[in-house]
Amino acid sequence: MGYDVVVVGAGFAGSSLAYFLSMAGVKALVIDVRGWDDVGDRPCGDAIGKHHFDELGMPYPKGEELEGLVRGIAVYSPSEEFRVIVGGEGFEVNSVKYVQRLLSEAISRGCEFLGGTHVRGPIVKDGYVVGVRVWSGGVKELNAKVVVDASGNARSVVRFLPKSWPITEELDFVDANVAYREVRVLEGEVEEPEILRIYVNNDVAPGGYWWFFPYSLMRGYVNVGLGVRADLKGVHPREQLYKYVLSRPEFRGSKVVKAGGALVPTRKPLTSLVWNGIAVIGDAAYVVNPVHGGGKGSSMISAKCVSEAIVNALSIGDTSATNLWGANVCYMRRYGCKQGALDLLRYFLQKLSNDDLEFVISKGLVSGDELNEIARRGRFEVGVIDKILKLASLLTRPSLLLKLRTLVKYMDLIKEHYMNYPSRPEDLSVWVNELNNMIKSYHNMLK
Numbered sequence: 001m002g003y004d005v006v007v008v009g010a011g012f013a014g015s016s017l018a019y020f021l022s023m024a025g026v027k028a029l030v031i032d033v034r035g036w037d038d039v040g041d042r043p044c045g046d047a048i049g050k051h052h053f054d055e056l057g058m059p060y061p062k063g064e065e066l067e068g069l070v071r072g073i074a075v076y077s078p079s080e081e082f083r084v085i086v087g088g089e090g091f092e093v094n095s096v097k098y099v100q101r102l103l104s105e106a107i108s109r110g111c112e113f114l115g116g117t118h119v120r121g122p123i124v125k126d127g128y129v130v131g132v133r134v135w136s137g138g139v140k141e142l143n144a145k146v147v148v149d150a151s152g153n154a155r156s157v158v159r160f161l162p163k164s165w166p167i168t169e170e171l172d173f174v175d176a177n178v179a180y181r182e183v184r185v186l187e188g189e190v191e192e193p194e195i196l197r198i199y200v201n202n203d204v205a206p207g208g209y210w211w212f213f214p215y216s217l218m219r220g221y222v223n224v225g226l227g228v229r230a231d232l233k234g235v236h237p238r239e240q241l242y243k244y245v246l247s248r249p250e251f252r253g254s255k256v257v258k259a260g261g262a263l264v265p266t267r268k269p270l271t272s273l274v275w276n277g278i279a280v281i282g283d284a285a286y287v288v289n290p291v292h293g294g295g296k297g298s299s300m301i302s303a304k305c306v307s308e309a310i311v312n313a314l315s316i317g318d319t320s321a322t323n324l325w326g327a328n329v330c331y332m333r334r335y336g337c338k339q340g341a342l343d344l345l346r347y348f349l350q351k352l353s354n355d356d357l358e359f360v361i362s363k364g365l366v367s368g369d370e371l372n373e374i375a376r377r378g379r380f381e382v383g384v385i386d387k388i389l390k391l392a393s394l395l396t397r398p399s400l401l402l403k404l405r406t407l408v409k410y411m412d413l414i415k416e417h418y419m420n421y422p423s424r425p426e427d428l429s430v431w432v433n434e435l436n437n438m439i440k441s442y443h444n445m446l447k
């Protein structure tokens, strides 16, 4: 049996892709090992910026899909005495309900959903992915013109492909967080329920942060979690959360509704999101924001870019890497360039001590609006750089000043490099070499 498109995984990425493809008249088969009732159910903070929905023309979550409205994020210093508020509207989303809605709409336009089915790996013929092997009580082969790996950290298709394909690049744990969260109902009222809270503290969450995200539309419900750098031996996010956070008085008497953790790839994007007959989106393509770890908005962006490339390749009747390449150019310009730049900022932040973090937040080196701009654009605007450098020099932190200058310079260089992502696969290796050299020289400067 042959399909135009088989999508492996019905999380935020896979269901967004099915939605976009169906809007363009392409009927996909979406396969997930989960059944209909729990598609989209994975450990998450559930926060998504409203701008993602606006920019992609995606429907806002509503009814049961919407668990909270967000007006901003407060970032607290290690002492918790100081905070900056990053304004911006967003939602706390019930992923299961929202994913079901996207899939239902796609199904009403001809998409098929196959739940409870495990994808065992790709079928490769003459240098192309031509289908997948699946298991549901027996092995079956399903052929497709394009297979899309949207299986999250499992990377259930791409990890079996030839290592010479750039789409197979593996995740190094140095570039990942491992995060654990619980959804709890508190006994008391939650103050400022539309403000999400992020706490940076290297003793509590080394290489990451802990968060307290209220669901403003569900009285007393909060999502509380903690992420740490995944390569740190002997540091477990659940243990850290229980030791430092859930032991606080505000959690006394609270009830656990949900608990679980997962790996978060906090790095630059995968070198290429496509190859012959194959595309990759969402966590499987490392599209998570390296600094705040949000991956749902960028999963939708990667799905949008890949959907347009697939529609193009199917219309030409050839699903080679060359014809799917537009997905890379689209994604790298739209979000990958920012990820590349923010990956340097992530590295910079992970090296700061609690003392440095306290200094940056307490002295107001960056305001909430400026932080918002840096996060949105992946760069420091000139006025902001001047202000930060002036303050840092006035406050006599010469080593921090030098590192900041280096960071700002290299973030701009890397972003520019991603904006010049090659327009054809033949030029990829030269571009990758240049990128790696820039990153290496940034790391050397910061040593």
Ligand SMILES: Cc1cc2nc3c(=O)[nH]c(=O)nc-3n(C[C@H](O)[C@H](O)[C@H](O)COP(=O)(O)OP(=O)(O)OC[C@H]3O[C@@H](n4cnc5c(N)ncnc54)[C@H](O)[C@@H]3O)c2cc1C
Binding pocket: 008, 009, 010, 011, 012, 013, 014, 031, 032, 033, 034, 039, 040, 041, 042, 043, 044, 045, 046, 047, 048, 117, 118, 119, 120, 150, 151, 152, 153, 154, 155, 156, 179, 180, 181, 225, 260, 261, 262, 263, 264, 281, 282, 283, 284, 288, 293, 294, 295, 296, 297, 299
């Ligand atoms: C604790 C935590 C908190 C987070 N908080 C936020 C947040 O607040 N905001 C935000 O934007 N992001 C957050 N993230 C990141 C975000 O959750 C992910 O980036 C996003 O959900 C990834 O979606 P996905 O569709 O790529 O992958 P997934 O949601 O993992 O979906 C993959 C799907 O593939 C299926 N699958 C896997 N293997 C197979 C197989 N072999 N056969 C068939 N099906 C298969 C799975 O069942 C699953 O349904 C958080 C992550 C964690 C761990």
